Amino acid sequence: MQLDIIFENDQFVVINKPSGLFSIPDRFGKEVSLKILLKEKYGEIFTVHRLDKNTSGLIVFAKDEITHKQLSQLFEGREVEKYYQGLVYGSLINEKGIIDAPIMEHPTKLGIMITDQKGKASVTEYEVLENFKIFSWLQFQIHTGRTHQIRVHMKHLGNSIVCDEIYGDAKPILLSSIKRKFKLSKKEDEERPMLSRLALHSYQLKFVLNNQSFAFEAPLPKDLRALLQQLRKLKK
Secondary structure (H helix, E strand, O other): OOOOEEEEOOOEEEEEEOOOOEOOOOOOOOOOEHHHHHHHHHOOOEEOOOOOOOOEEEEEEEOOHHHHHHHHHHHHOOOOEEEEEEEEEOOOOOOEEEEEOOEEEOOOOOOOEEEOOOOEOOEEEEEEEEEOOOEEEEEEEEOOOOOOHHHHHHHHHOOOEOOOOOOOOOOOEOHHHHOOOOOOOOOOOOOOOOEOOOOEEEEEEEEEEOOEEEEEEOOOOHHHHHHHHHHHHHHO
16 A cells, blocks of 8 residues: 655654554554554654544654654644544534533443543534535534544534444445436446545644644545535535
8 A cells, every 4th residue: 555645754754544544553453554554664653643444634653752752742732733624414503613522432332432521521623614405514623632533523413424334324425315317327237435434534733843833734535525526516
C-alpha cells in the first residue's frame, strides 16, 4: 500500500489515512495497520493519536521519543485544533452548536461508547456546511479526544454519521435511493454503492511545536467527493 504523506520532517510525519485501515495494530494483530507500514518505512515510529479504522484523513506519528512526548502533551492538553468533515442523516435543528455530553464505555458491550453523566467530559462543536434535507454535510471541531466521539455525539443528537455500522445505519448509499428515474447501466448486473464506509474525514490539524506553527489539510477522498457532487446536482 502506498502511503499518502501530507508532510514530514525529522520529527514527525503526517499521513492522509485511507478508510478501512487500522491506525495501529488491532488487539488480534491479524490485520495490517498504518503503524506497521510506517515501521517498515522508518524503522522506529511512535503513536501520537488514532483515527477509527473507517475514518479517513489526517493522522500524526512521531519519529523520536522527545517529539512523541511533546506532541502527545499537545493532543492531551487540547492544544491541537482538530477539524473533521462528515455526512449525517437528516437536517439539524440548529445550523451551529456545541455538544457537551460526557462519554463512557458501554457497561456490557466491549468497544461501544455511550453518552452518560458518569463518563469523561466530551465536547464537539459542529456547523452545517450544506443541507440536502435527507443528508447534511457538517464540519466538526473536537475539543476532547474520546473514542468514537463525533459518532457518539451525532447519535446523541439523532443525526448519526452515514454508514456507521455501530451508532447508525450501516446500509451503503446507492444512487437509486437518492435519484429519481435512476436507470442501471446496461454494462452492470447490479448497482455499485456510491458509499459503503463511514462518511467521516479528519480534515484539518493545527498546532504549535517548538514555537513553529503547523497547519495541515487532507483533501476529501474520491467516494465522499462523488457523493457530495451527486447530492449538489439533485439539490438544484
